[in-house]
Amino acid sequence: MAAARAVVPASWPERTAGAGTVGRMTSHDTLHDGTAFQDHYPPDVAACFGCGRLNEHGHHLRTTWDGEGTVTRFTPGPEQTAVPGYVYGGLIASVIDCAGTGTAAGAAYRAAGRTMGDPDDHEPPLRFVTGRLEVDYLAPTPLGVELVVRGHIDEIKARKVVVSLEMAAGDTVVARGRVIAVLMPATME
Numbered sequence: 001m002a003a004a005r006a007v008v009p010a011s012w013p014e015r016t017a018g019a020g021t022v023g024r025m026t027s028h029d030t031l032h033d034g035t036a037f038q039d040h041y042p043p044d045v046a047a048c049f050g051c052g053r054l055n056e057h058g059h060h061l062r063t064t065w066d067g068e069g070t071v072t073r074f075t076p077g078p079e080q081t082a083v084p085g086y087v088y089g090g091l092i093a094s095v096i097d098c099a100g101t102g103t104a105a106g107a108a109y110r111a112a113g114r115t116m117g118d119p120d121d122h123e124p125p126l127r128f129v130t131g132r133l134e135v136d137y138l139a140p141t142p143l144g145v146e147l148v149v150r151g152h153i154d155e156i157k158a159r160k161v162v163v164s165l166e167m168a169a170g171d172t173v174v175a176r177g178r179v180i181a182v183l184m185p186a187t188m189e
């Protein structure tokens with residue numbers, strides 16, 4: 001356990017709602033302009049295969065606020081087949097993963113009273129990686145249908161955000177997941 005490696009501003013804990021609490025909407029929260037959290041990732045962490053806008057081969061997953069929660073939408077192509085007509089489970093996990101880490105980043109900025117992409121914000125970026133990913137596959141996921149993942153922030157601490165997620169294909173909930181997102185350690189820079 002090496003808290004000293006955390007890339008987190010000294011002011012962070014005092015500016016959150018408090019360790020162990022669920023983040024709430026604040027008056028500082030202005031990221032409701034249609035841009036996605038991933039649109040504002042610094043270039044050095046914008047190459048993720050799932051959500052990096054700079055990865056030309058990736059999925060370019062984008063997560064936005066939807067009220068107090070978040071939403072991520074993705075329509076798998078036919079190359080994402082598991083068995084004919086149905087989506088590969090690893091892809092489903094990937095979508096939940098990046099929806100979770102994206103939600104964590106958005107929630108952390110919101111809790112800190114910061115706005116992602118604010119050019120006047122010179123504090124260190126809050127970058128989250130996956131510490132734990134859980135996925136329950138509840139129903140076969142049809143190809144050719146937009147998948148809608150809704151994220152809910154369960155817990156925010158200084159170095160950790162826990163997000164629960166639900167994926168639907170049309171009216172059918174096909175998967176549920178949970179992501180424990182942890183501030184990216186300096187060793188990954």
Ligand SMILES: CCCCCCCC(=O)SCCNC(=O)CCNC(=O)[C@H](O)C(C)(C)COP(=O)(O)OP(=O)(O)OC[C@H]1O[C@@H](n2cnc3c(N)ncnc32)[C@H](O)[C@@H]1OP(=O)(O)O
Pocket residue numbers: 001002003041045048050051097098101127128129130131132157159160180182183184185
């Ligand atoms: C930046 C955006 C890029 C896009 C990211 C897309 C998602 C990804 O694919 S990321 C790549 C996959 N993930 C990785 O490679 C991460 C590899 N793992 C690591 O670097 C470390 O183990 C890391 C950072 C997860 C945790 O580091 P560590 O120093 O152990 O964290 P630490 O400070 O002790 O723990 C912080 C909190 O997280 C919890 N935690 C850490 N790891 C885990 C885990 N595996 N399971 C559950 N909880 C965990 C701790 O219990 C602690 O919680 P609490 O405060 O409640 O006690």
